[in-house]
Amino acid sequence: MQDERGDNAFWTFETRAFERQSAYDWEALESLATEQDVQRDRVRSLATAKQYKRVTEADRQNGVDRGVTAKPTMFVNGEIVEQWTYDNLARAIDDAR
Secondary structure (H helix, E strand, O other): OHHHHOHHHHHHHHHHHHHOHHHOOHHHHHHHHHHOOOOHHHHHHHHHHOOOHHHHHHHHHHHHHOOOOOOOOOEEOOEEOOOOOHHHHHHHHHHHO
8 A cells, every 4th residue: 555655545544444443354445445546456465465464563573572552552752651641742752851
């Protein structure tokens, strides 16, 4: 998605996929892809080709190693911000200065 349609298309796709995660199947992914002007069959062929498997597994492991247990997770200066309200986030930024 990102290679073919750019960053904005990827993040839109990712956000919509996250919103629909309770109904996550090929039909849903293909439908989301067409919203970003990617052919339905292209999404399945890219996903099953596992072209990005090594990269995504390394990214996932990096998150696990850093303590990520859910998405989204907010970091400031390498530290997880728990309960990221405005006040907690502002405090974390101030503390990092």
